[in-house]
Amino acid sequence: MSKDGTLNVPNDPIIPFIEGDGTGRDIWKASVRVFDAAVEKAYGGKRKIVWHEVYAGEKAFTKFNNWLPDQTIEDFKKYLVGIKGPLTTPIGGGIRSLNVALRQLLDLYVCLRPVRWFEGVPSPVKRPQDVDMVIFRENTEDIYAGIEFEAGTPENQKFLSLLKEQFPKAYSKIRFPESSGIGIKPVSKEGTERLVRASIKYAVENKRKSVNLVHKGNIMKFTEGAFRNWGYALAEKEFGDQVYTWDQWERTKEAKGEDAANAEQKAAIAAGKIVIKDSIADITLQQVLTRPTEFDVIATLNLNGDYLSDALAAQVGGIGIAPGGNANYVTGHAIFEATHGTAPKYADKDMVNPSSVILSGEMMFRHMGWNEVSDLIIKGVEGAITAKTVTYDFARLMEGAKQIKCSEFGDAIIKHMG
Ligand SMILES: NC(=O)C1=CN([C@@H]2O[C@H](COP(=O)(O)OP(=O)(O)OC[C@H]3O[C@@H](n4cnc5c(N)ncnc54)[C@H](OP(=O)(O)O)[C@@H]3O)[C@@H](O)[C@H]2O)C=CC1
Ligand SMILES: O=C(O)CCC(=O)C(=O)O
Ligand SMILES: [Mg+2]
Numbered sequence: 001m002s003k004d005g006t007l008n009v010p011n012d013p014i015i016p017f018i019e020g021d022g023t024g025r026d027i028w029k030a031s032v033r034v035f036d037a038a039v040e041k042a043y044g045g046k047r048k049i050v051w052h053e054v055y056a057g058e059k060a061f062t063k064f065n066n067w068l069p070d071q072t073i074e075d076f077k078k079y080l081v082g083i084k085g086p087l088t089t090p091i092g093g094g095i096r097s098l099n100v101a102l103r104q105l106l107d108l109y110v111c112l113r114p115v116r117w118f119e120g121v122p123s124p125v126k127r128p129q130d131v132d133m134v135i136f137r138e139n140t141e142d143i144y145a146g147i148e149f150e151a152g153t154p155e156n157q158k159f160l161s162l163l164k165e166q167f168p169k170a171y172s173k174i175r176f177p178e179s180s181g182i183g184i185k186p187v188s189k190e191g192t193e194r195l196v197r198a199s200i201k202y203a204v205e206n207k208r209k210s211v212n213l214v215h216k217g218n219i220m221k222f223t224e225g226a227f228r229n230w231g232y233a234l235a236e237k238e239f240g241d242q243v244y245t246w247d248q249w250e251r252t253k254e255a256k257g258e259d260a261a262n263a264e265q266k267a268a269i270a271a272g273k274i275v276i277k278d279s280i281a282d283i284t285l286q287q288v289l290t291r292p293t294e295f296d297v298i299a300t301l302n303l304n305g306d307y308l309s310d311a312l313a314a315q316v317g318g319i320g321i322a323p324g325g326n327a328n329y330v331t332g333h334a335i336f337e338a339t340h341g342t343a344p345k346y347a348d349k350d351m352v353n354p355s356s357v358i359l360s361g362e363m364m365f366r367h368m369g370w371n372e373v374s375d376l377i378i379k380g381v382e383g384a385i386t387a388k389t390v391t392y393d394f395a396r397l398m399e400g401a402k403q404i405k406c407s408e409f410g411d412a413i414i415k416h417m418g
Helices: 024-043 058-064 070-079 098-105 154-166 189-205 224-239 246-256 258-270 281-290 302-315 355-367 371-386 406-416
Strands: 014-018 050-053 081-084 110-116 132-138 147-149 182-184 210-215 243-245 274-280 297-300 325-327 334-337
Touching: 014 024, 014 070, 024 355, 024 371, 024 406, 070 081, 070 098, 081 355, 098 334, 110 189, 110 302, 132 189, 132 302, 147 154, 154 182, 189 210, 189 224, 189 274, 189 297, 210 224, 210 281, 210 302, 224 243, 224 246, 224 274, 243 246, 243 258, 246 258, 246 274, 258 274, 274 281, 281 302, 297 302, 325 355, 334 355, 355 371, 355 406, 371 406
Parallel strands: 014 050, 014 081, 081 334, 132 297, 210 274, 210 297, 243 274
Antiparallel strands: 110 132, 110 325, 147 182, 325 334
């Protein structure tokens, strides 16, 4: 990466990829053909991706008896930018999420999930075109840090004894201490600041209207509430002349009354400033549905972001068309991946929608500065949807659509690149 934060990309970059478990196998086959076709069409052979398979999940376990070989991490570190399919996480016991492990090992602190509607995609809401949000989900902290003590284990008992001795008041709040599993939720100032900084920078660069800090700070005051407070403070400290915060509005209201605060905000918006606001997570889940135009960029903690990204995807056609990327904006490391999981019931049926991985690839090419490739991918996806040749998830909700296979949807995208 160069000093100004842009990537130096050769004409034949090596890109590590993980095919993924379950439906990942079918999806990857369709996706890689779309990527190669778009690169060929954009650059006529002058540029080419050298795909380099790295292993994680079931394939890695079968091959190397190791769910996440060190070599995989080394290769993602070495080649900087990669892409992956979904990986299975057994619920309870066994291995903790490989997806989360990859993000933490590479310190990919932003999980970026844009949510936009493509013309013609079936949606359960009346105006899916109003949904144009970009989620910045903190990716390394919160309960995903994985500090948990299983009920009944010696570790759990040791932890509870410590709590009982050192923090008796806190301990007394645990309703059934003898049988409680315990989880710890770390949220730091640094972790919050780097995430919020990335979200505001994105909003400034892409001329967005607002950044909404979504939290549950009314209940979790020193984690989610602190996220809100640190977020506002960072916005004012580092982006003072480019933003107007609801914290500022509150201060003006206190000092000069509500009309003055409203006038100040109106003037700031008219001057092109980005409004930094906040909302509590539960009502946010209702309002993204009922008032989508009021939401633009969203910066939130790990678990809220996980819930929000699947919920929001539903409004624009579902999890089959929900891309994402995990990135560290300082080191330049990034791994792009779909929002969905391995959908095991559809594995190896050549049936599911490959759009989430394909659009994650679209984000990857843009991250690399290969915008011509990204534009062709978007054109192809739009064309395939407009022609109503779609996979089962869209076909079951679209009138007059022809249901095609996962691989055939890849072909349709390539055909519609023109
Ligand atoms: N980043 C990652 O790798 C992630 C991994 N996971 C893991 O995946 C596994 C399965 O998780 P699960 O909770 O079932 O969630 P999934 O996202 O795998 O699947 C849930 C449902 O979403 C729909 N869906 C998923 N992918 C597609 C697609 N490509 N095209 C169309 N529809 C799709 C299907 O709906 P329908 O039945 O209506 O057709 C499916 O039954 C778990 O082990 C989980 O931990 C989960 C999320 C992310
Ligand atoms: O790792 C997993 O199994 C789940 C991850 C997930 O749901 C997500 O990142 O959205
Ligand atoms: Mg999720």
